[in-house]
Amino acid sequence: xxxxxxxxxxxxxxxxxxxxxxxxxxxxxxxxxxxxxxxxxxxxxxxxxxxxxxxxxxxxxxxxxxxxxxxxxxxxxxxxxxxxxxxxxxxxxxxxxxxxxxxxxxxxxxxxxxxxxxxxxxxxxxxxxxxxxxxxxxxxxxxxxxxxxxxxxxxxxx
Amino acid sequence: xxxxxxxxxxxxxxxxxxxxxxxxxxxxxxxxxxxxxxxxxxxxxxxxxxxxxxxxxxxxxxxxxxxxxxxxxxxxxxxxxxxxxxxxxxxxxxxxxxxxxxxxxxxxxxxxxxxxxxxxxxxxxxxxxxxxxxxxxxxxxxxxxxxxxxxxxxxxxx
Amino acid sequence: xxxxxxxxxxxxxxxxxxxxxxxxxxxxxxxxxxxxxxxxxxxxxxxxxxxxxxxxxxxxxxxxxxxxxxxxxxxxxxxxxxxxxxxxxxxxxxxxxxxxxxxxxxxxxxxxxxxxxxxxxxxxxxxxxxxxxxxxxxxxxxxxxxxxxxxxxxxxxx
Numbered sequence: 001x002x003x004x005x006x007x008x009x010x011x012x013x014x015x016x017x018x019x020x021x022x023x024x025x026x027x028x029x030x031x032x033x034x035x036x037x038x039x040x041x042x043x044x045x046x047x048x049x050x051x052x053x054x055x056x057x058x059x060x061x062x063x064x065x066x067x068x069x070x071x072x073x074x075x076x077x078x079x080x081x082x083x084x085x086x087x088x089x090x091x092x093x094x095x096x097x098x099x100x101x102x103x104x105x106x107x108x109x110x111x112x113x114x115x116x117x118x119x120x121x122x123x124x125x126x127x128x129x130x131x132x133x134x135x136x137x138x139x140x141x142x143x144x145x146x147x148x149x150x151x152x153x154x155x156x157x158x
Numbered sequence: 159x160x161x162x163x164x165x166x167x168x169x170x171x172x173x174x175x176x177x178x179x180x181x182x183x184x185x186x187x188x189x190x191x192x193x194x195x196x197x198x199x200x201x202x203x204x205x206x207x208x209x210x211x212x213x214x215x216x217x218x219x220x221x222x223x224x225x226x227x228x229x230x231x232x233x234x235x236x237x238x239x240x241x242x243x244x245x246x247x248x249x250x251x252x253x254x255x256x257x258x259x260x261x262x263x264x265x266x267x268x269x270x271x272x273x274x275x276x277x278x279x280x281x282x283x284x285x286x287x288x289x290x291x292x293x294x295x296x297x298x299x300x301x302x303x304x305x306x307x308x309x310x311x312x313x314x315x316x
Numbered sequence: 317x318x319x320x321x322x323x324x325x326x327x328x329x330x331x332x333x334x335x336x337x338x339x340x341x342x343x344x345x346x347x348x349x350x351x352x353x354x355x356x357x358x359x360x361x362x363x364x365x366x367x368x369x370x371x372x373x374x375x376x377x378x379x380x381x382x383x384x385x386x387x388x389x390x391x392x393x394x395x396x397x398x399x400x401x402x403x404x405x406x407x408x409x410x411x412x413x414x415x416x417x418x419x420x421x422x423x424x425x426x427x428x429x430x431x432x433x434x435x436x437x438x439x440x441x442x443x444x445x446x447x448x449x450x451x452x453x454x455x456x457x458x459x460x461x462x463x464x465x466x467x468x469x470x471x472x473x474x
Contacts, residue, residue: 159324163322163325163326164325166325166328166329167325171390197404203398207338220461230425244402245329245402246331246332246404246421247325247328247329247332247333247334247403248332248338248403249329249333250329257415259335262332263332263336263339263400263401263402263403264402265400265402265423277432277434277435279423279433280400280402280427280433281396281400282336282339282400297431304398304400304427305432305433306423306425306427306429306430306431307431307432
């Protein structure tokens with residue numbers, strides 16, 4: 001029992017480090033939260049619920065994540081904004097064949113220069129997590145967001 | 159000490175399962191989080207603070223909760239919306255006579271079709287929780303919300 | 317390992333008690349979360365990131381905090397509002413010389429009489445925490461907020 005509970009704490013720490021890296025704009029660290037062949041998907045809830053394949057972002061390896069970071073930091077022209085993730089304690093759903101299944105609800109707030117903070121993207125992380133010698137790593141993270149309408153374009157990872 | 163801390167984790171898991179059931183629209187599961195004779199109340203902070211009895215929703219048994227779910231899913235005509243609960247780690251306040259007292263701050267975001275997500279209802283859960291063979295169950299949950307003005311009608315449980 | 321994880325829980329309880337005291341307007345209890353010579357700072361992210369000294373609030377002792385509480389509750393004329401803090405599980409960053417370093421992301425929602433709740437201030441707590449016979453106490457809390465534009469004046473502590 002107590003082991004299962006401690007697992008929540010380990011995942012909370014993973015989620016807190018993940019959120020801190022993104023919100024503090026240490027984007028280079030973001031792919032390091034994943035396994036080399038991990039998947040990262042950002043998908044509208046409507047499509048997720050209907051098992052439709054269309055996703056806003058669908059990256060299928062750590063390499064693609066690094067490309068994405070390069071795009072964000074070096075090439076995409078966009079209006080700058082700050083993000084702030086507030087993530088609920090994780091719900092640990094089980095472990096099978098070395099894969100931990102967990103989810104967590106998140107709210108991401110956006111702040112543009114000179115403007116008030118606003119609700120940007122809310123939803124849940126649906127995760128598969130693997131224990132490695134370097135700690136817990138994401139084998140798969142699907143960000144299912146409620147909003148059909150995304151405020152302007154979504155540049156930074158959720 | 160450590161037992162009291164682990165209790166926070168158990169309550170966090172309860173709150174996470176509760177939030178997931180509501181936000182994923184598994185409303186039939188909602189009454190199962192409560193004891194048969196449990197109370198569920200949604201009350202404005204202003205009334206709660208003054209100990210006034212008026213509440214937006216006041217259900218006094220699991221049976222009334224099931225009625226409410228039937229109403230929501232079968233009979234009430236309303237504009238559909240998604241909800242997303244983000245709940246803070248629970249504050250464990252004590253245990254007396256087998257009843258655990260705890261509270262947690264929550265923010266519920268609402269997303270209507272084709273619209274951006276918005277702050278819907280924020281407040282705190284004030285709970286009495288009982289340990290049963292089937293896990294922790296709510297003997298009483300009072301949702302005390304800050305907003306005096308509720309955006310349109312509140313259809314789904316908080 | 318497990319000790320480090322339990323520390324997260326202790327800090328989560330500290331943050332939950334802190335948030336509850338503020339949101340329930342028990343302002344007199346607020347300085348008690350700090351050591352006598354503790355620092356409390358509320359600073360825009362832009363200034364924090366550039367290591368600029370300008371801060372919205374900079375209190376350098378528990379005595380100054382008590383003065384602030386006196387000001388809030390007895391002397392400042394301001395439009396009343398409710399606050400609601402939703403705080404993520406804490407990220408424990410290390411312990412050195414008896415000082416625990418931790419941070420947590422927060423969202424504070426504001427509700428004015430007769431109005432809907434709105435996003436008020438989002439950011440992170442950057443904390444130094446000390447273990448005392450009376451439990452964990454803040455030696456330093458820096459609230460770094462994303463918004464450059466603060467909605468009206470910020471009266472109550474974050």
